[in-house]
Amino acid sequence: MAQKDYKLWLQYDKKTDAELVSKYLSNVQGIVSLGNAETSKIASNELQLGLQNMLGKKFEIKAKIDLDKTVIIGSKALLSAEIQKEIGNFDQINEEGFIIKTIFLKGKNQIVITGKKEVGVLYGVYNFLRLIQTNKNIKNLNIVDSPKTNIRILNHWDNLDRTVERGYAGFSLWNWQKLPDFIDQRYIDYARANASIGINGTVLTNVNANALILTSQYLEKVEALANVFRPYGIKVYLTARFSAPIEIGGLKTADPKDADVANWWKNKAKEIYKRIPDFGGFLVKANSEGQPGPQNYGRDHVDGANMLADAVAPFGGVIMWRAFVYSEHDANDRAKQAYAEFVTYDGKFKDNVIVQVKNGAIDFQPREPFHPMFGAMPKTPLMMEFQITQEYLGFSTHLVFLPKLFQEVLASDTYQKGKGTTVAKVIDGSLTKTKLTGIAGVSNIGNDLNWTGHPFAQANWYGFGRLAWNPELDSEVIADEWLRCTFSNDENFIKPVAAMMIESREAVVNYMTPLGLHHIMDTGHHYGPGPWVSNLSRPEWNPVYYHKADKNGIGFDRSKTGTNATAQYAPEVAKIFSTLETCPEKDLLWFHHVSWDYKLKNGQTLWNGLALKYQEGVNQVKNMQDVWNKSAKYVDEDRFKEVQMLLEIQYKEAKWWRDACLLYFQQYSGKELPAGVEKPT
Numbered sequence: 001m002a003q004k005d006y007k008l009w010l011q012y013d014k015k016t017d018a019e020l021v022s023k024y025l026s027n028v029q030g031i032v033s034l035g036n037a038e039t040s041k042i043a044s045n046e047l048q049l050g051l052q053n054m055l056g057k058k059f060e061i062k063a064k065i066d067l068d069k070t071v072i073i074g075s076k077a078l079l080s081a082e083i084q085k086e087i088g089n090f091d092q093i094n095e096e097g098f099i100i101k102t103i104f105l106k107g108k109n110q111i112v113i114t115g116k117k118e119v120g121v122l123y124g125v126y127n128f129l130r131l132i133q134t135n136k137n138i139k140n141l142n143i144v145d146s147p148k149t150n151i152r153i154l155n156h157w158d159n160l161d162r163t164v165e166r167g168y169a170g171f172s173l174w175n176w177q178k179l180p181d182f183i184d185q186r187y188i189d190y191a192r193a194n195a196s197i198g199i200n201g202t203v204l205t206n207v208n209a210n211a212l213i214l215t216s217q218y219l220e221k222v223e224a225l226a227n228v229f230r231p232y233g234i235k236v237y238l239t240a241r242f243s244a245p246i247e248i249g250g251l252k253t254a255d256p257k258d259a260d261v262a263n264w265w266k267n268k269a270k271e272i273y274k275r276i277p278d279f280g281g282f283l284v285k286a287n288s289e290g291q292p293g294p295q296n297y298g299r300d301h302v303d304g305a306n307m308l309a310d311a312v313a314p315f316g317g318v319i320m321w322r323a324f325v326y327s328e329h330d331a332n333d334r335a336k337q338a339y340a341e342f343v344t345y346d347g348k349f350k351d352n353v354i355v356q357v358k359n360g361a362i363d364f365q366p367r368e369p370f371h372p373m374f375g376a377m378p379k380t381p382l383m384m385e386f387q388i389t390q391e392y393l394g395f396s397t398h399l400v401f402l403p404k405l406f407q408e409v410l411a412s413d414t415y416q417k418g419k420g421t422t423v424a425k426v427i428d429g430s431l432t433k434t435k436l437t438g439i440a441g442v443s444n445i446g447n448d449l450n451w452t453g454h455p456f457a458q459a460n461w462y463g464f465g466r467l468a469w470n471p472e473l474d475s476e477v478i479a480d481e482w483l484r485c486t487f488s489n490d491e492n493f494i495k496p497v498a499a500m501m502i503e504s505r506e507a508v509v510n511y512m513t514p515l516g517l518h519h520i521m522d523t524g525h526h527y528g529p530g531p532w533v534s535n536l537s538r539p540e541w542n543p544v545y546y547h548k549a550d551k552n553g554i555g556f557d558r559s560k561t562g563t564n565a566t567a568q569y570a571p572e573v574a575k576i577f578s579t580l581e582t583c584p585e586k587d588l589l590w591f592h593h594v595s596w597d598y599k600l601k602n603g604q605t606l607w608n609g610l611a612l613k614y615q616e617g618v619n620q621v622k623n624m625q626d627v628w629n630k631s632a633k634y635v636d637e638d639r640f641k642e643v644q645m646l647l648e649i650q651y652k653e654a655k656w657w658r659d660a661c662l663l664y665f666q667q668y669s670g671k672e673l674p675a676g677v678e679k680p681t
C-alpha cells in the first residue's frame with residue numbers, strides 16, 4: 001500500500017497511450033544539465049526520473065548540447081549568450097521564478113528551463129514534468145512564471161516528544177533522538193515534495209513552543225535538517241518561546257525592554273546563524289492562550305516583535321508575529337479582539353516583522369468570513385495563516401478539499417482600497433507595496449505511511465503550495481492537476497472525482513455548521529458535534545457562546561444591535577454584513593441572531609432551511625460515496641479501499657452531526673423537522 005500512497009503527486013506513472021508517448025518523444029530526446037551545484041543535480045535527476053518513468057525510455061544526463069530536442073536546464077549565468085538571447089528578458093521573473101522556452105538553436109529545436117537562480121530551475125523542472133504528468137502539450141513552450149509571495153511556509157505544530165498538536169497523521173517526522181547523525185530518507189522526500197509545489201520554508205516546531213529547541217543540543221539537530229532542505233530551496237525557521245531567556249538562559253526576566261534580554265536574543269541569533277547561515281527566523285505566539293509574551297511585563301506586541309527583529313536583522317532573518325490573540329477578560333466578542341489589539345500598531349513594526357493572521361477571526365472553522373485585519377493595516381506586512389490539518393473539519397477521517405476554502409478567503413474583497421482589493425492582493429503585497437509577503441499553512445503531515453492520514457488530504461498540502469505560489473489560482477485547476485498527477489488522466493475518472501472534491505467543502509459546512517454557524521464542535525479535541533457544551537471555565541471556549549440558540553432564534557449578533565464586529569470591515573463590506581437583507585446567507589448566523597421563523601431567500605423558514613442544509617450535507621457525502629464507488633477501475637486497490645472506508649465513516653458521522661445538532665436546536669425552535677429531513681435513528 002505504502003508505495004503508491006507514499007509517492008504523493010509525484011507518481012510519474014508510465015503513459016500507456018503510445019501515440020501520446022511518441023508525441024512527447026518527438027520533443028524530448030535528451031537532457032543537458034549545465035550546473036554542478038547540489039540543486040542542479042536534484043533538478044536533473046528529477047527530470048531524468050520523471051521522463052524515464054513516464055515515457056519508458058532511458059535518458060542520459062549530459063553536460064554538452066549535441067543532440068536535437070534536448071531539455072537544457074541551467075540558471076541564467078550558465079547559459080551561453082546565444083541561448084540567453086533566445087530566452088529574452090530575465091526581468092520578467094523574480095529571484096525564484098523560471099522560464100521554460102522552446103528555442104531554435106543552430107538548426108535544432110531545444111527546450112530550455114532556466115531561472116535567475118538554480119532554485120528557479122528546479123521549480124521549472126517540476127513545472128515541466130507536471131505538463132507531462134497532466135498530458136499537456138509541450139510543443140512550442142513559452143512559460144514565464146514567478147511566485148507571487150516571498151514566504152511560502154509550512155507551520156509544523158510538532159512537539160519535541162514527536163506528538164503533533166492537532167496532527168492526525170501519526171507522529172512528527174522529526175526524529176530528534178536520532179538527529180543529527182541519522183538522516184531519515186523521509187526528510188529528503190519531504191523536501192522534494194515541497195520543492196515540487198514551491199514551498200520554500202518550514203517552521204519545525206509548535207507555536208506553543210518549548211524553549212529547549214533553542215539550546216545547542218537541539219540546534220545541532222536543526223542544522224542537520226537545514227542542510228538537507230537547503231538544496232531544495234527550503235529555509236528552516238523555529239518557534240521562539242518568549243520566556244526562553246528565563247527558561248534556558250538563566251535570566252530573571254524576559255522583558256523585551258531589558259538590555260540583558262535583548263542581548264540574550266542577539267547572542268542566540270548569532271549562535272543559530274553560525275550554524276545555519278540562511279536560517280529563516282522565528283515564528284512567535286505571544287500572549288495568546290496562556291503563552292508568555294511582552295504583556296507579561298507591561299509591554300506590547302510591537303515591543304516584543306521589534307526586540308526579536310533586531311536580533312535577527314543583521315543576518316537577514318524575519319519575525320513572523322502571530323495575531324491570534326484573544327483573552328477571557330473580554331467576553332464581549334472574541335472575533336473582535338485581534339483587530340482591536342493590532343490595528344493600532346500599524347506602521348510600528350520593524351521592516352523584518354510580518355504579522356501572521358488566521359484566515360478568519362475565530363479559528364479555522366469550516367467557513368469563516370475573511371479576517372477584518374486583511375487590508376486594515378496598510379503599513380504592515382500581513383501574512384495569511386491557513387490550517388491544512390483539519391482540526392475542525394473531521395481530522396484525517398473526512399474528505400474535504402481545502403483549496404476551495406482557501407480560494408474563497410483569498411478572493412474575498414476587502415474594499416479597503418476600493419472594489420477589487422481582495423485578500424489575495426493584500427497577501428501578495430500588490431495592494432500595500434510591502435516587500436515582505438507570505439502564506440503559512442499549519443501542516444497536516446506526520447509519519448503515517450501516506451504522510452497525511454487521508455489519501456485526499458495530500459491534495460490539501462499540494463493545493464496549499466500551489467496557492468502560496470499564486471494566490472489567484474483556481475481551486476478547480478488544482479483539483480484537476482492533483483488528480484492527474486496522483487491517480488489517473490482518464491477523463492471518466494477526473495470529471496466526477498474533481499467535482500466531488502470541489503463539492504466536499506460545501507458538504508462539510510452543511511453537515512457541521514451551515515448558514516454561518518461556527519465553533520460548535522465538541523470541546524478540546526474539536527471532533528464531532530458539541531453545541532450543548534457550556535461548562536468550560538472560559539466563556540469563549542463554549543459552543544453555546546457562538547450559536548446563542550434560544551426560543552427567539554439562533555446566531556451571533558455582530559451587527560450594530562449586537563457586538564458591532566461588522567464595523568471592523570471597510571464600510572462597503574460592513575454594510576453588506578450588517579443587515580439581514582444583504583448579508584450572504586452562508587454567513588447569516590455568523591453576523592445575526594435570527595428568528596426561527598425568519599424567511600430565507602428560497603422562502604423556507606430559518607428552522608426548515610437549517611434542517612434541510614444538514615440533510616443536504618449528508619446527501620452530498622452519500623453522493624461522494626457513489627462517485628468514489630464508480631472509480632475503482634481507475635485507482636489501485638489499496639487506495640481505493642482506504643478512501644472507501646473513510647467515506648463510509650464520513651457518511652456515518654455526517655448523520656451524527658445532523659441528528660445531534662437538529663435534536664439539540666429543536667429544543668429551542670420547538671418545531672417539527674420538515675419533509676425531506678431523515679428522522680434521527
Ligand code: GCU
Pocket residue numbers: 165166207208285289324363391
Ligand atoms: C487553536 C488550536 C490550538 C492552537 C491554537 C493556535 O486554538 O486549537 O491547538 O494552539 O489554535 O493557533 O495557536
